[in-house]
Every structure is written in C-alpha cells, then in structure tokens.
Amino acid sequence: MTGTILGAPDVARALTRIAHEIIERNDGAADIVLLGIPTRGEPLARRLAQRIADVESGFDAADRCGSLDITMYRDDLHKQPTRSIGATTLPAAGIDDAVVVLVDDVFHTGRTIRAALDAVKDLGRPRAVQLAVLVDRGHRELPIRADFVGKNIPTARSERVAVHLEEIDGEDAVILTGGER
C-alpha cells in the first residue's frame, strides 16, 4: 500500500493521543522535557508540548521544549557526504533529573535514537528517557523500542516514508512511496 497513509486529521489525533499517554505514563507532566530531533522532530515536540499544556495547568510549553541535534553522534558519518550540523537547544532548567521524551518523526533502524541517547548523556543526567514517534516503520537494527507511537506502518525496506509537517512542508501528511517488492 503506497500513497498518503495519514492525513492532517490523523496526525492531529495521533499527537493528541500521544500527549495524553505521556501524561498518563508519568502521572502528570511535572518533570517532562520534550526534545525534538531535527528536522521534523522539532515541530512535533513543540506540538506535543502545546497539547500537554492544554490539559496540564502549570506546564509551560515553551519552557519544556528543546531540540537535540545528533549529527555529531552518528555512527555513519564517514559513509555519507558531510552533513551540516543543526542546533541543540535545551530548556533553561536543563535536563538533570527530568523525564526526557525524545521526539522524532519516523522510527526505523533505531540508530538515530542510539545517537540521541549518547547526545543526551553528554548534556546531563535525566531521571528517565522515553521515546515518542509519529510513525514506526519497523526494521530495527538495535534493541531499542518506542514508548509512544502515533501509527505503526508495516513497510518494505525499499519503501520510503516521508512525513510532511505544516511548519516545514506546508501540510500535514505521512506518505509512503516507492519500493519494488
């Protein structure tokens, strides 16, 4: 099955559900910090923070959100053309003793998350690290799993999953393309 898998309303519903799951799992949002992995994890983290703020009073969305660039922690740097480095921004209070929720668009091999865990370790010592993704497409290469998943999409390795977001691409959609089976 190729084509648009999730439309804008589906993305919105998935994010709302994830936001509630995060609150539920952590008995509130007191220590939650959301770190988006560039490029598309960043706006997703901001949206999740906004949704959490909508239901949890005292949760300041802008204060609990950041971005975590993992470029310099990748294990495949020498196999690809040089990548430009994105910004890493943390909440002013830092991440020590917080519950860090990593946010990414597509969860695939798990290598990005491995790099993110290394990056987090250099930035502080959170009490716990959790993972929220909009799409889980399978094909893990490392023993890593997501805590919060928007949608599981079974894919072939040759297929491509593209997440489009309003903030970057002008629309919300998850599109599956390509793949000779």
Place this chain on the structure above:
Amino acid sequence: MKHLLGTKDMTREDAVLILDTAAQMAATQEREIRKLPTLRGKTVVNLFFEDSTRTRISFEAAAKRLSADVINFSAKGSSVSKGESLKDTALTLQAMGADAVVVRHWASGAAYQLAHGGWLHGSVLNAGDGTHEHPTQALLDAFTARKHLVGDPAGKGLDGLHIAIVGDVLHSRVARSNVHLLTTLGARVSLVAPPTLLPVGMGPWPVDVFHSLDDALDAADVDAVMMLRVQRERMTGGGSAFFPSPEEYTRLFGLDGDRMARLPEHTIVMHPGPMNRGLEISAEAADSPRSVIVEQVANGVAVRMAALYLLLAGEEQA
C-alpha cells in the same frame, strides 16, 4: 572540501558554511561535557616548522574536543633539524596513518605543496605558511566580527560592514587571508600601514589604503579595527628598518584611548595576538570592554573544530 589551504579561492558559500558550523561548535563548548565523539579513530598531526603556541594548542584543543587523536610534531629537536625534507616528513606521516595534517611552515606555499605533492592521502589544513595565508585565523576573525556586528548571524556574511586592518600588512599572512575572506563575505576592508609595510602587487586587492590611523578614522566609520602585531625584531634599526622608531609607529598607527573614543559606540577591537602592549595597542584599548581579543581565542577553537569536522567527518573524497 578536501583541504583548507587559504581564503583566496574560498567561495562565499563555503565560508558561510564554516562559520555556521563553528557557531554550533561554539554552542557545544558551553556544555558541561565539551567532548564530542565525532572524529573518534581519526588522527590529526600538528606539523609545526615554526614556533607557535596559540595556534598549535588551539588546533590541538579542537581536535581533542572532537575525540580525534593528536600527534604533535615540531621541527625543533626532530628529524627535520637533522635535515629531513618536507617530502620525507610527509611520507612518514602518511605511513603513520594521518587523516589530517595541520601544517605551519616558514615557506609560503608549503601547505599547497603538501596537499598537492601526492605524498599524503589525508586532508591538509594550513596553519600559516610564510607570508602567504593563515585561513583559520581569518575565519575566526570573521566569525567574531559576525557574532558581534550582524544580528541573527546564521547563514549571513558580513555585508555592509567596514573593517580596518592596521599594521604590518607586508609580513602578515593574517592580513592577506583576512583581505580575501572579508571581501568575499561582503565587507569593505581598509588597510592602514606605512608605505614600507605594504606589499607590492596589491593593485587587484579590493581595499582602500591609508597611511595613518587618524586618516582612516576620519575617512569613514569603521565597525571593527583589527590590529596586527608589530614584529619588533625585524622592524627598526640597521639598514633594513621599516619605520624610524617604535615611538613614531605608535604615534601614527597605535590604538590608544583617544582613538578609541573616536570610534563609533559599537566598534569592536581585534588582535590576533600576541600583543605588544604600548606599541601597536595601548593597555587601555586592549582591556576595554569593546576589545574582543580574548574571545577570539575561544572562537578559534570553535572555528578549527568546524574546519576539522567539515574536512574529516564525511565520506572520503577523491
């Protein structure tokens, strides 16, 4: 990018990429843990044929913060003092598996020769060759100026800024690299020096020239003043003097409190170090809040991290 040899042939696009990458590197240097795993397993050799403390330790710090292994090779007390040629030294480093060679040499063109001689497989970074180029110093100067003088600097050059370079342009590779880089980035550059300390053949350089600091300050507002070091040992006395006396040089070209007062409020003062206090710059100017001289050193590490990252992190280039 495979080598970093000079700024003359550097495109604006590459220069801005290096500055933007340096900004991210600088941000990582404010963390508790400043070391990144990015260049694990790579070997960077500092090959220094000329004495230099700050450039060498700056490159060493940059390489170590990116987890590369660093080997320091200085000509003094090494095989070079026994007469080894540059080629044989390069072949030795190649055999040791150097991924990058940072070279400082007294001969102009040494870095180019090392990069294009076919002796080395790795990248070559020029850390100063003779009176030719010193690209990382120019990049850190541009980075410092951009940070202070350009709002929201990511992706931008130095368009519309006016930067004065004051002093011994003749012997200065820092000045040469800066002239090319700053103009590539869109800045206007004025050179301020006695006629004896300006090189011949600078006709094609897109610069204005002044023969006293007061003239330059009268002519137009400057956004940054870059003071160059007077190399005392070769400046006065004997038949080879470039100016009559240090006192006269200070009077015409020195940056002191009075001249500082004539600068616009936002103007920054830069110096590549080491400074001769009381000669080209007074203590008052060097220690003023508008002096960014110490910050330049910190930015140097970030810029060199960016250069090493961009040359070494990607897949191997032919």
